[in-house]
Amino acid sequence: MFKIVPKQMFFTKGVGHHRNKLQSFELALRDAGIEKCNLVTISSIFPPDCKIISKAEGLKLLAPGQILFVVLARESTNEPSRLVTAAVGLAQPKDKNQYGYISEHHGFGQNARQSGDFAEDLAATMLASTLGIELDPDKAWDERKQHYVAGKDRLFVSRSVAKAAHGHKDGLWTTVLACAVMVVD
DSSP states (O other): OOOOOOSEEEEEEEEEEESSHHHHHHHHHHHHTOTTSEEEEOOSEEOTTOEEOOHHHHHHTOOTTOEEEEEEEEEEEOSTTOEEEEEEEEEEESSTTSOEEEEEEEEESOOHHHHHHHHHHHHHHHHHHHTTOOOOHHHHEETTTTEEEETTTEEEEEEEEEEEEEOOTTOOEEEEEEEEEEEOO
8 A cells, every 4th residue: 555654844834915815825825835736734743754844945846736735724814903823833752763743723812933832832732642641831841952851751842833914904814824844755
């Protein structure tokens, strides 16, 4: 049986404004650089031995019409000044042979940092629970070392990408998106 296991992944984000909601999403995809692909949303497993590459490097690997697997967070509003946010977080054991978790978060009233931090906490909590570990993200985060400490010896690294924007002043649709893009060779 043929298995599709991505070997590379990159993060991207975007924002778009338009009088039509769908077109604001299209403009956000353009801002993120992935508008030329057919997106298939997937759930939240970061494969073992998957390498995180830069957005610039990842975009060079894409072709028009390509099927592209993404973990996607998106939010829209047509209310002037309303703050919308979208974030994708990754939690990965330091052991690259284990799988990690990707989480998506979208909502209102959070800036990009708050949204990104929340997405990272979600991913770390989900990963810990699959390993049978209780994790309180507020207590497990080691600010100095920039990783999660869970259980006796397990360490998690995390990162996120987030985009926040205020609704357009003229009531145009504003769409923000953040995604983890899986590259399949």
